[in-house]
Amino acid sequence: MAMNGKGKAGETDDAVGNASISPNTTAPNTQIKYRDTLLFRLHEVQNRTRGKTWITKEELAGIAQDYGIPLAELDGIVSFYTMFSRERRGRHVIRLCDSLSCRICGSLDIYQHLRKKLGISRGMTTGDGVFSLEIVNCLGACSTSPNIMIDDHLISGLSLAEIDAMLDRLAKEGV
Numbered sequence: 001m002a003m004n005g006k007g008k009a010g011e012t013d014d015a016v017g018n019a020s021i022s023p024n025t026t027a028p029n030t031q032i033k034y035r036d037t038l039l040f041r042l043h044e045v046q047n048r049t050r051g052k053t054w055i056t057k058e059e060l061a062g063i064a065q066d067y068g069i070p071l072a073e074l075d076g077i078v079s080f081y082t083m084f085s086r087e088r089r090g091r092h093v094i095r096l097c098d099s100l101s102c103r104i105c106g107s108l109d110i111y112q113h114l115r116k117k118l119g120i121s122r123g124m125t126t127g128d129g130v131f132s133l134e135i136v137n138c139l140g141a142c143s144t145s146p147n148i149m150i151d152d153h154l155i156s157g158l159s160l161a162e163i164d165a166m167l168d169r170l171a172k173e174g175v
């Protein structure tokens with residue numbers, strides 16, 4: 001514990017003598033904190049316009065410049081997270097969980113059904129640009145498996161007919 005200013009640099013005492021560490025603005029901490037906002041920014045840019053579900057090269061370059069990080073590094077971050085895409089995707093992104101619980105509870109049946117209904121396989125976008133179909137790892141809702149996400153909405157426990165109805169409604173909505 002630092003007492004009367006005799007402790008290490010950056011330590012201060014409060015009224016009852018408890019030491020605390022004051023923020024060191026010269027440490028890389030500041031940079032790390034700044035980067036905390038990076039994922040939010042990427043989400044915001046990706047979904048800024050209704051119906052746009054990917055990040056363009058120009059947007060990526062702009063973010064890299066704003067954050068002062070190399071474009072290659074940002075590219076690595078974006079490709080690490082499956083929520084982001086640098087490729088053009090459909091207006092609606094369907095993410096089907098195929099991790100253990102969902103697989104046991106029928107994710108494969110849902111996949112086969114979606115493949116047939118939409119005429120596309122994983123990683124593809126329908127010809128009309130309405131839907132992209134992605135296979136993802138656990139969505140964190142195993143107790144309600146099988147799960148899919150459509151855009152930002154987690155969908156659990158729907159029958160194939162109910163999923164169809166939802167997709168039909170989205171397809172009719174337009175942008």
Ligand code: FES
Nearest residue numbers: 097099102139142
């Ligand atoms: S396994 Fe699908 S949500 Fe966890």
